[in-house]
Amino acid sequence: MGVMRYVPIAILMSVLVTSSVQQHGRQLSNCVWEYDDGQTLDLTSAGNTDGTARWNNVTALDVNQDPNLYTINPCYGFTLGTECAGVAVCRISDLGIPLNVAATSTGRMYYSEADNGVVLEYNHTDPSDPDLVYISRFHSACNGGEEVQIVVQGVQSSTPNQVIHRFILLMPCAPAIATPKTSGPPTVTPQPIIPQSTIAPTTVSKVTIGPPPVTKVTIGPPPVTKVTIGPPPVTRATIRPHPETHGLTAGGVICIIFVSFVCGYFLLGSFYMCCCSGARGMEIIPHVHFWLDLPTLILEGFFFLFSCCGKTQMMETSSGQDYDKI
Structure with a gap:
């Protein structure tokens, strides 16, 4: 009888141990x-x-x-x-x-x-x-x-x-809160991963709760644009003188050609008269007699010109008087 009273206790202990495993x-x-x-x-x-x-x-x-x-x-x-x-x-x-x-x-x-x-x-x-x-x-x-x-x-x-x-x-299962010693896969915090695919985080857009923003509206006449009536502004112009032109005129060119021709004429002519004709002294000047007579010829030309004009005037006066006499 003393042993039998421990049987229920042993059965209870075995049940507790079995349930704990x-x-x-x-x-x-x-x-x-x-x-x-x-x-x-x-x-x-x-x-x-x-x-x-x-x-x-x-x-x-x-x-x-x-x-x-x-x-x-x-x-x-x-x-x-x-x-x-x-x-x-x-x-x-x-x-x-x-x-x-x-x-x-x-x-x-x-x-x-x-x-x-x-x-x-x-x-x-x-x-x-x-x-x-x-x-x-x-x-x-x-x-x-x-x-x-x-x-x-x-x-x-x-x-x-x-x-x-x-x-x-x-x-890819829904994450759950893991409790110690419970069934089901635990949820862990992933450490740095080097997989072939990367899962990008979800971007959360900022949402503002409240009334929509009010746009400011101005009621009234439209703004007046300032208009100036009058002559247009005068732009001050700066007049610059024409730059001076430096160069030879046609007369200058003709003078240079004439002087060159005269110098060449006397130089070449003197060389020819001296070397080819054997002239000496004033004879080496080409056409020396023409140049010596040139002043006289000029004076005779003036005298001839004035004498012709005077003779013509006298003829016109005499012819008028004769006509009056007739």
């Missing part, structure tokens, strides 16, 4: 998780179904800690050469050597109490070292966008027996 759901299919409340987490949209990688050559957040490049296609896998065949993640070293770190056939989903969310995990054993296992863990979070994004945290822990890589899948 929560499974948080189960995996329905490849990359699909169902929570206890009936909600589902579908990660199938994160991978391409045509055998190609969704993200190529993505760098880790800290390139100093992890300088490798990652080509990723969760859920369906892809093939990149002979080293990465049927993989979800292919790690490429800084020397360009590919390495399989997530075989698609090993994929499984489980709820992580430490991470407070569902984890999609892949692993791959190094053929050259059977004791070394590469593990790739995908955590999911809501970003409220329209496309899936990837955050590569890279190598998080490394031991002689295993190397763990972490990735965050930002799914």
Whole structure:
């Protein structure tokens, strides 16, 4: 009887312990998780179904800690050469050597109490070292966008027996407030991302609430434009003298030609008379007798001119007197 009274207490304790252990759901299919409340987490949209990688050559957040490049296609896998065949993640070293770190056939989903969310995990054993296992863990979070994004945290822990890589899948689901130890994907604040696509923030337009602005209207006669009646203003003109022209006139040109001709006549004539005719003294002047008689000829011309005019006047006077006499 003493032992039987402890049976109800043991049953109550087992019920309490059983109720405190929560499974948080189960995996329905490849990359699909169902929570206890009936909600589902579908990660199938994160991978391409045509055998190609969704993200190529993505760098880790800290390139100093992890300088490798990652080509990723969760859920369906892809093939990149002979080293990465049927993989979800292919790690490429800084020397360009590919390495399989997530075989698609090993994929499984489980709820992580430490991470407070569902984890999609892949692993791959190094053929050259059977004791070394590469593990790739995908955590999911809501970003409220329209496309899936990837955050590569890279190598998080490394031991002689295993190397763990972490990735965050930002799914286009409605963001929700995450509470500790609850089912459903948690909402995290994304760290700097280096994805192939970038989601631009929504631009919020400034809206002013209130009555519309009133335009000021002036009622009255139109403004009068000042008009000045009178003669137009006189513009003061500046009269400039014509510039002086410097040059030879026609008379000057004729004089120069005449003087040149006379000088040439006497010089050439004197040279001819001296050299060809053997003249000496005044005889070397060409036509010397003409030039000596020239003053006399001029005087005779004047006398002849005046004598002719006087004779004509006398003839006109005498003829008039004779006519009167008749």
